[in-house]
Each structure stands twice: as structure tokens, then as C-alpha cells.
Amino acid sequence: MGKPVDLLQGTLDMLILKAVSLGGLHGYGVLLRLGQLTGGRLQIQQGSLYPALYRLERKGLIASTWGESENKRKARFYTLTASGRKHLKAETALWNDFSSVVAGVLSAIPGES
Numbered sequence: 001m002g003k004p005v006d007l008l009q010g011t012l013d014m015l016i017l018k019a020v021s022l023g024g025l026h027g028y029g030v031l032l033r034l035g036q037l038t039g040g041r042l043q044i045q046q047g048s049l050y051p052a053l054y055r056l057e058r059k060g061l062i063a064s065t066w067g068e069s070e071n072k073r074k075a076r077f078y079t080l081t082a083s084g085r086k087h088l089k090a091e092t093a094l095w096n097d098f099s100s101v102v103a104g105v106l107s108a109i110p111g112e113s
Contacts, residue, residue, distance in 0.1 A: 012044065012052050013061075014095060017080060017088040020062055026075035027053055053078060061087050 019025065019033040027050055034042055053076075056062045061084035069075040080088070 011095070012048060013056060014088065014091045015042075015044075016049070016052055016056060017061060017084055017091070020078050021080045021085065021088055024077045024079040026067070026069050026077050028069075028075075030078070056084070060084075 015034055016030055019030050019037065022033065025033060027046075030053070031044055031046070031049060034044060053062070053064075057064055057078070060081055062078045063081050064076040064078050067075060067077045
């Protein structure tokens with residue numbers, strides 16, 4: 001397997017929203033789910049994750065409640081809000097369009113335009 005993928009600026013929020021959209025999670029659970037969804041190719045540091053979670057909550061895209069984690073520790077569990085679902089849908093469409101454009105550029109053959 002190659003080196004872990006570096007996140008492009010601005011994609012972390014979208015990835016967190018997607019992870020949380022699959023079911024409520026505590027912060028560390030978000031890291032685990034993203035690792036699982038990417039086959040371990042994407043590794044997010046906790047120092048990046050938690051500020052992003054707080055930012056998304058301030059924007060009203062996720063909501064949190066206190067609960068107990070699997071190891072009996074107090075933890076905040078995050079769920080996607082209706083506004084978060086709408087935002088995720090819009091960002092996903094933009095990302096898909098952007099990645100299609102980039103793929104087109106990368107597949108260009110010299111001498112053709």
C-alpha cells in the first residue's frame with residue numbers, strides 16, 4: 001500500500017459529515033469509521049478532527065449529546081442535522097464535479113486538445 005493520502009484543504013468537513021451520516025459516533029469513532037471506509041489509506045490526526053467537529057457543530061451541521069462510549073467513558077456523540085444532510089449533499093455534488101474535471105485534465109494526451 002502507498003503512503004497515506006494527504007487531505008486537500010476543505011475536504012475534512014465533508015468527510016466528517018459523511019462518516020456521521022452513516023450513524024451517530026463519538027469523536028474517536030469518526031476517526032475509526034473514516035479509517036475503515038478508506039481501508040486505512042486516510043489517517044486524520046485528532047488535532048485536526050476535534051476542531052473540525054466543534055466548527056461543524058457551531059455551524060449547525062452536526063449536533064452532539066453526551067453519552068457513554070464502549071469503554072465506559074463519557075463521550076460526545078455526534079449526529080447529522082437536517083442542515084448537515086443538505087450541506088453534505090451539496091458538497092458531495094461539488095466534489096464529484098471537481099474530481100471529474102481534474103480526472104479529465106489528468107487524462108489529457110499530449111498533442112490533443
